[in-house]
Amino acid sequence: MDAETPDQLAAAFAQDEDAGFALFRDLFFAALERRRLAECRDLLAALCRRDAARLRQECRYHQAILHVEQGALDPAERLLRDLLAEQPPPAPPLQARALLELGYVLDELSQWDEAERLYHAALARYQQNGDPLGQAKARNNLGVLARFRVEQRDVPPERRSDHLRTALAHHQAALALAQAAGDPWEAAKSFHGQGMAHSLLHDPAAAEAAFQEHIARCQALDNSGDQAISLYDLAAHVYLPQGRRQAAHAALAQAIPRLQQAGDDLSLAEALTHLGNLHAAQDNPAQAQAAYAQAVGRAESLRARVTTPTARAGTRALLDAVYTAPLTHHLQQGDAAAAFNAGERARARTLSELLSSPDIRPRSAVAPGLLAQRAALRARLEQAYAADPPPAEPAELAAAALADLERRIELADPALAGLTALAPLTVDQVQARLPAHAALLSYVGDADDRLWGVVVTRHDVQAQPIPTPSIQWLRAYLADHIDGSRRGILTPAPGVPYLEPPRQLFPPLYRTLLAPFEPWLAGAQTVYLVPHGPLHYLPIGALTPDLAAPPPLLAAGRRLVYAPSATVLLDYCHTRPPSSRRGILAVAPQDDQLRLTQGAARRLAEQGQTRHGRSAALLGQAATRRALLDQAGGYAALCFLGHGLFDPTYPMASRLQLADGPLLAGDILAGLRLDADLVALAACETGRSQVLRGDEILGLTRALLYAGAPSLLVTLWRVHEAPTRLLVERFFATLDPAAPDPAAALAAAQGRLRALTVAEARAAMTAWDELSPAAVETQIAQLWQMTRRDRPLQDDAPLFAHPFFWSPYILVGDRPPGG
Known part of the structure; x- marks a missing residue:
C-alpha cells in the first residue's frame, strides 16, 4: 500500500462517511484479489478505528473475509454468525453480503444444505436490493456448490446431470448479471465454473474453451491466482483424461509457482495432488509420492489453522482428494503398509484429537448470555417435543435455531482453542500394540469410489480390493434398507407387521465384505473392525454366508469390536x-x-x-x-x-x-x-x-x-423392547466382575438370543414382574408373527433368529483382553 493511501482514506472518511467506505471497499478488494493480505490488514485497521455503528459492523464483516482468505474458517464463521444475530439487524446490503459469506464458509466446512439455504437467502436479499453484482456472486456460489456436491458423490448418480446443468445455468446467469453490473472479475469467475461443470458432463471441448476464456480474462485483470486455478483444473480435468500429458505438465508448471507466491495453500494442495496424479499416470511413483507428500503437508497446515472440532472435521471434505490420492496410489502400487498409514491419516482425525485433549471443558468459559439463550431455546424445543401431536414446523424451527446457537457457542468457546493436532498411529505402531491373536480390518475408499480392506496383524499387512459395489451405491442401498423403501427386510416397515429374511442382504454382503479376508481373520480370536463411509451403518460382524448358521465373526470364543479408527482404539480406548x-x-x-x-x-x-x-x-x-x-x-x-x-x-x-x-x-x-x-x-x-x-x-x-x-454397547437401528431386555440381562450376567470382557459377553449374549427357543423365551419372560402369563403369551405370539407370519407356534423353534433382533447391537471400543 502506498504511503499516502492511509491519509487519503482518513481524509475521505472525514469528508464523507459513504465516500470513505466506498474508497475502502475498492482498495480492500483490489488488494484481496491480488492476495496482498498485509495491505488488507492495514486497510482494515483504518476502517476499524471509525466509531460509527455501521462501520463497526462493516469492520467485523471484512475481518471475516480476511480470515477466510487466510484459511481461518472458524473465526470467520463466529464473526458472521454474531453479526447476523445482532439486534437491530445489519442494514439490508450488509445483511445480504454477510449471508453470502457465511454460506461460503459453511460450504467450505461441508455443511452444504445450510450453505445452499444461505446462498438462496442472500440471492433474495440482493434481488430486493436491486443489486445485480450481488446476485451474480450468489449465482456463481450456487453453481460451485451444485457442482462440488456432484464431485463429492453427495448426489445420486441418476441426478448428477441435472445438478450439473443447474450449475451451468447459475454460472450463465451470473455472467449476464456481472456484465450488466460492469464487473469483469465476477464475470470471469463464471467461466471457471462453466469449465468444471462441462468437464463433469464429459464435454472436454466445452470445458477447455471455458477454462481458456477464464485464463485469458484473468490475465487481462492481472489476476494470477485465479488464473493458476484454471490452469491446474484444465490440466486435471481436460488434458490428463485425454492423455495430453505434456500439456498437463506445462499447465501445472505455470500454476504451482503462482500459487506458492500467492500463499494459497488450499489451491496449492489441489495442484500438487494433480501433479502427483500426473506422475502416477506416467509411472513415476517416486515423483508422484513426493508431490502427494507436499500436498498433504499443505493440507495439514490448513487443518492446524482451524481449531474448533466441528470446523476441523468439516474441512476434511474440502481436502478429500488430497488425502485420497496418495492412499489410492499406494493401493495400486501394492504397498499395503503405506496404504494403511495414508488411510489412518485421513480417518477420524478430529475425534482422536478431541479424545487426546481430556482437559478441554466445553462451555466452561462461554459468555453467560449465550448460555441463557441456549436454555430458553432448549425449553421451547422440549415444549414442542412434548406436545401431542408434536407441531412439526415449530419443532423444526426451534431445532434449527438451537443448532445455530450451539455453533455460535462452540465458536466463542475459548476452551476449544486447546484442540491441537495429533499424529495418527503408523502401521508399525499398530502392530506393536495389537493384542496377541488379534487382527484389525480397516476399510478404506479410493479415488474411484471403490472399497478396499486392509488387514493388519502383528506380523503381516495385506490389502485387497472390493471391486463391487461402489461406495455411493452401497450408501444408497443400506439407507434404503434401514430408512427407505426396502424396509421390511432388515428393519420393520411402517404398518407392516412382518419381516422377510435378509437372504439377498446378509449372505451377499458377507461374500463381498468379509470372505476376501478370511485367510487373515480365521485364526484371530479378536477382530477389530474399522468401517468406512456407509459401513458405519451396518453390523459387519453379523454378516454370514448362511442365515441358518452363526456368523463366523461371532462364533464361540471370538471377540468382535468396532472402532472409528485404529488410533482411537489403540491410543485412547486401550490406554484408558x-x-x-x-x-x-x-x-x-x-x-x-x-x-x-x-x-x-x-x-x-x-x-x-x-x-x-x-x-x-x-x-x-x-x-x-x-x-x-x-x-x-x-x-x-x-x-x-x-x-x-x-x-x-x-x-x-x-x-x-x-x-x-x-x-x-x-x-x-x-x-x-x-x-x-x-x-x-x-x-x-x-x-x-x-x-x-x-x-x-x-x-x-x-x-x-x-x-x-473406552467401550460402548450401542444399537444401529430401532430395536424391540423384549429381546433388548433379554440381551442386556444376559450381557451383564456374563460379565466377570474380576476381569470384565464386554466383547466376549456381547458375542455370547447375541449367540444366546439368536438361538433362544420359544419355550426358553417364555420361561425368561415369565420371570418379569411387569408381564402377566397372558401378556407373556401375547408378546411371544407377536414376536413369532413378525418373522413366521401365520405358521403355527413351535416351542422348540428359535424366536429371535432374524438378524433384526440380535444383530444391531455392536461394541465400539474396548480394552485389551485381560487388560
Whole structure:
C-alpha cells in the first residue's frame, strides 16, 4: 500500500462517511484479489478505528473475509454468525453480503444444505436490493456448490446431470448479471465454473474453451491466482483424461509457482495432488509420492489453522482428494503398509484429537448470555417435543435455531482453542500394540469410489480390493434398507407387521465384505473392525454366508469390536486406566410406551449389588438429566434403558429421553465426565452417527467416548423392547466382575438370543414382574408373527433368529483382553 493511501482514506472518511467506505471497499478488494493480505490488514485497521455503528459492523464483516482468505474458517464463521444475530439487524446490503459469506464458509466446512439455504437467502436479499453484482456472486456460489456436491458423490448418480446443468445455468446467469453490473472479475469467475461443470458432463471441448476464456480474462485483470486455478483444473480435468500429458505438465508448471507466491495453500494442495496424479499416470511413483507428500503437508497446515472440532472435521471434505490420492496410489502400487498409514491419516482425525485433549471443558468459559439463550431455546424445543401431536414446523424451527446457537457457542468457546493436532498411529505402531491373536480390518475408499480392506496383524499387512459395489451405491442401498423403501427386510416397515429374511442382504454382503479376508481373520480370536463411509451403518460382524448358521465373526470364543479408527482404539480406548469405581448405574426413565425397561434396570442394579457390592437404579421420575449427569461418574458401568433418537439433520442433537426431557449428545459432550469401563445404551439408534468425509462421526458415540467411556454397547437401528431386555440381562450376567470382557459377553449374549427357543423365551419372560402369563403369551405370539407370519407356534423353534433382533447391537471400543 502506498504511503499516502492511509491519509487519503482518513481524509475521505472525514469528508464523507459513504465516500470513505466506498474508497475502502475498492482498495480492500483490489488488494484481496491480488492476495496482498498485509495491505488488507492495514486497510482494515483504518476502517476499524471509525466509531460509527455501521462501520463497526462493516469492520467485523471484512475481518471475516480476511480470515477466510487466510484459511481461518472458524473465526470467520463466529464473526458472521454474531453479526447476523445482532439486534437491530445489519442494514439490508450488509445483511445480504454477510449471508453470502457465511454460506461460503459453511460450504467450505461441508455443511452444504445450510450453505445452499444461505446462498438462496442472500440471492433474495440482493434481488430486493436491486443489486445485480450481488446476485451474480450468489449465482456463481450456487453453481460451485451444485457442482462440488456432484464431485463429492453427495448426489445420486441418476441426478448428477441435472445438478450439473443447474450449475451451468447459475454460472450463465451470473455472467449476464456481472456484465450488466460492469464487473469483469465476477464475470470471469463464471467461466471457471462453466469449465468444471462441462468437464463433469464429459464435454472436454466445452470445458477447455471455458477454462481458456477464464485464463485469458484473468490475465487481462492481472489476476494470477485465479488464473493458476484454471490452469491446474484444465490440466486435471481436460488434458490428463485425454492423455495430453505434456500439456498437463506445462499447465501445472505455470500454476504451482503462482500459487506458492500467492500463499494459497488450499489451491496449492489441489495442484500438487494433480501433479502427483500426473506422475502416477506416467509411472513415476517416486515423483508422484513426493508431490502427494507436499500436498498433504499443505493440507495439514490448513487443518492446524482451524481449531474448533466441528470446523476441523468439516474441512476434511474440502481436502478429500488430497488425502485420497496418495492412499489410492499406494493401493495400486501394492504397498499395503503405506496404504494403511495414508488411510489412518485421513480417518477420524478430529475425534482422536478431541479424545487426546481430556482437559478441554466445553462451555466452561462461554459468555453467560449465550448460555441463557441456549436454555430458553432448549425449553421451547422440549415444549414442542412434548406436545401431542408434536407441531412439526415449530419443532423444526426451534431445532434449527438451537443448532445455530450451539455453533455460535462452540465458536466463542475459548476452551476449544486447546484442540491441537495429533499424529495418527503408523502401521508399525499398530502392530506393536495389537493384542496377541488379534487382527484389525480397516476399510478404506479410493479415488474411484471403490472399497478396499486392509488387514493388519502383528506380523503381516495385506490389502485387497472390493471391486463391487461402489461406495455411493452401497450408501444408497443400506439407507434404503434401514430408512427407505426396502424396509421390511432388515428393519420393520411402517404398518407392516412382518419381516422377510435378509437372504439377498446378509449372505451377499458377507461374500463381498468379509470372505476376501478370511485367510487373515480365521485364526484371530479378536477382530477389530474399522468401517468406512456407509459401513458405519451396518453390523459387519453379523454378516454370514448362511442365515441358518452363526456368523463366523461371532462364533464361540471370538471377540468382535468396532472402532472409528485404529488410533482411537489403540491410543485412547486401550490406554484408558481401569475404572476406580465399582458397580452399575442403571437408568430407566418413566415412559408410557415402554413396559419392561424399569424392571430390567431394577434387576441389573440388584445383580450388580450382589456381584460388585455397589450398584443403583434411577427409575421413573427420578431418572432425570441432572441425576444422570451427577451420578454416572461414580460407577464402573452405566446402562441406559429407554428411548433414544438419532437426529440426521443435527446429529449432536441426537438424544436419550429422560424423565424431565431429552439429554442431547451435545449435553453429554459438555457435561458428562465418566470414570467407567463401559456404557451400554439399550435404546433405539444409539450407535447411529452422521458420518462426514474422513469418517468423522457426529452423534452419541462421539459424545460418550469423549465423556470417558473406552467401550460402548450401542444399537444401529430401532430395536424391540423384549429381546433388548433379554440381551442386556444376559450381557451383564456374563460379565466377570474380576476381569470384565464386554466383547466376549456381547458375542455370547447375541449367540444366546439368536438361538433362544420359544419355550426358553417364555420361561425368561415369565420371570418379569411387569408381564402377566397372558401378556407373556401375547408378546411371544407377536414376536413369532413378525418373522413366521401365520405358521403355527413351535416351542422348540428359535424366536429371535432374524438378524433384526440380535444383530444391531455392536461394541465400539474396548480394552485389551485381560487388560
